[in-house]
Amino acid sequence: DTGVSQDPRHKITKRGQNVTFRCDPISEHNRLYWYRQTLGQGPEFLTYFQNEAQLEKSRLLSDRFSAERPKGSFSTLEIQRTEQGDSAMYLCASSLGRKGLEQFFGPGTRLTVL
Amino acid sequence: DAKTTQPNSMESNEEEPVHLPCNHSTISGTDYIHWYRQLPSQGPEYVIHGLTSNVNNRMASLAIAEDRKSSTLILHRATLRDAAVYYCILSWQGGKLIFGQGTELSVKP
Numbered sequence: 001d002t003g004v005s006q007d008p009r010h011k012i013t014k015r016g017q018n019v020t021f022r023c024d025p026i027s028e029h030n031r032l033y034w035y036r037q038t039l040g041q042g043p044e045f046l047t048y049f050q051n052e053a054q055l056e057k058s059r060l061l062s063d064r065f066s067a068e069r070p071k072g073s074f075s076t077l078e079i080q081r082t083e084q085g086d087s088a089m090y091l092c093a094s095s096l097g098r099k100g101l102e103q104f105f106g107p108g109t110r111l112t113v114l
Numbered sequence: 115d116a117k118t119t120q121p122n123s124m125e126s127n128e129e130e131p132v133h134l135p136c137n138h139s140t141i142s143g144t145d146y147i148h149w150y151r152q153l154p155s156q157g158p159e160y161v162i163h164g165l166t167s168n169v170n171n172r173m174a175s176l177a178i179a180e181d182r183k184s185s186t187l188i189l190h191r192a193t194l195r196d197a198a199v200y201y202c203i204l205s206w207q208g209g210k211l212i213f214g215q216g217t218e219l220s221v222k223p
Binding site: 004031033035041042043044045048056091094101103104105106107108 | 119146156157158159160163178199203205210211212213214215216
């Protein structure tokens with residue numbers, strides 16, 4: 001399967017714990033995006049990378065959130081000191097950037113904070 | 115970020131065409147019009163995009179008004195598998211997508 005993959009698919013954690021999610025984009029894609037989606041809402045943009053550079057972060061992304069893409073391939077999204085309001089589906093997408101407008105989305109990681 | 119307006123929901127019968135409207139009166143000259151759809155329990159899926167001219171692909175057609183302030187996604191023959199939330203999005207090329215509420219399409223057999 002050459003699509004975007006995310007791991008884990010589901011994560012249940014207790015409030016105050018740290019969690020980390022991984023996204024593996026389509027191999028030749030240089031842009032990688034993170035979105036968050038709560039029930040009944042459309043996805044919200046969080047941040048995106050071009051290669052290893054983080055080019056934009058949403059104001060939604062508090063200091064407890066950090067994302068990395070160290071070698072320009074896979075990316076991780078870490079949430080520190082989770083809160084119940086962080087419960088959501090976290091979606092990753094990748095694209096060819098200027099060479100391709102289509103973003104390919106992964107299946108998402110569903111986070112539940114108890 | 116430019117905003118779009120879509121109906122909250124629409125219904126269609128199987129095998130019939132569906133026209134999903136989108137208004138984007140504040141669109142700028144560099145904004146592309148994108149359509150994505152999201153099936154239940156899945157990530158969004160690209161459908162089509164365009165800038166000024168009408169576009170066709172294997173999934174759908176995109177009709178763009180001459181003034182670019184509105185567009186219509188056309189599914190030529192709806193199937194039960196087309197039941198999803200359809201999002202109309204304006205985006206600079208290769209940039210982030212700002213999703214709205216979308217239109218929830220239901221397809222009746």
